[in-house]
Amino acid sequence: MKNGQATVQEKTIVGKIATFLRHEITTTNYRAGAHLKESQISAEFGVSRVPVREAFRILQSEGYLEVIPNRGSFVKPISLSYIKETSIVYKQLAPIILEKAIPNYRESTYKKAFNLLEKIEKSTDFTNVGYMLWDFARVIYGPSKYDFMLCIFDDIYSHSIRLLSEFFKNAETKQYKVESHYEFLHLCKQGKKDEAIKYWSDFIGNMSNIAVALAEKK
Template identity: 35%
Template sequence: MKERTKKITAKTLSMKVADKIRNEIIFGNYKEGERIIEQNLSEEFGVSRIPIREAIRLLESEGFLEISPYKGSIVREITPQSFNETQIMRISIVPTLLQHALPNYTATTIKQAEELIYKTEQNLSSTTFMHFIVKMQDLMYGPCKMPYFLHIAEVVLKRHLMVLNIYFNSFKENDFSFDGYRTFFEICKNKQHDEAIAYWTETIKVQYQLINEAFIKWYEAKSNVAF
């Protein structure tokens, strides 16, 4: 059963609507190829169709939706090529974010990260782990104080989460590990910034290889069923 917030306030309506739809896509409530019907969303969120259309245009530009001549707005299919593109962007962005963020880390930053790891471990599931990743990104990269760059990083991460949702739920490989995060913040405690950047960049590359192998198997199996 889908649970969605019905009313929307503050920020801009279109951005709020986009946030809601994006999260529904990331967590699998809207499936690949599913139609996004403006009238239904307008009634569901309690807003006019104008911010709905603006939100759809935004999500199309981010790669979450596509406009089909016959179906209208639909959830974009995730392909190995688009996943690979997302990972290239992540690997390119992360070192720069950390280069500007690490000098602004405080003892509080590291304490919050450690507390987040502990709390997630106490109630661990694929959903809580994905929420953990989103919150951890804010802690790790937020101190860079580069709003536009952070926005790009957020979009890239959420496209990545679409694949993680498939990976965690389809392959039952729920051996979630926090070791990489712990090691990263231990390095940060010693203010070894270059080492921390190198370590985390390599960690992302290794994670990508593992997830990509599983994702390609899932995608090929799905394509074979379709034909």
């Protein structure tokens, strides 16, 4: 029983460390190329290096870290090719998912979506904005029940927040415009599914171009 409890506790610690590091990387507190040291992280959490090493492995598998032999673990840059590839995948999958999702929207779906947009409009915290946009995506795509494709979108959004953080740090305005999000929802409520999908596809196409342009400047 004690061994089982220790295993659960160890997994919990690994999860906490991984969540912390993921957040620090996503918000660019740990920037691309930063050297993450096991000794420093273990001291910060008051644990041995074992759970830290396991957390590093998790983040490496998720694409947040890269391990360089004889040098250590470093925050992995988001490559231009990755952005281009995810843009292609997103633009291809979004219409398919929405085709199935929109007919399943309920009043509660719209309520959640509009509440998120109101919060985004009022927020000047780029970290919160990024996560709320991720939540918005889950609201509008979730009713499709396409679990595999939704997991792909989760991966895309988790890394896109890093780009959004860079954008906000360099932008003159600290507010994210959501007019297109409102228009999409209004079209859906009016029963104009095909028009809504086309409108949203055009919007994400433009956003993808902006993301690529931003990455090319770095």
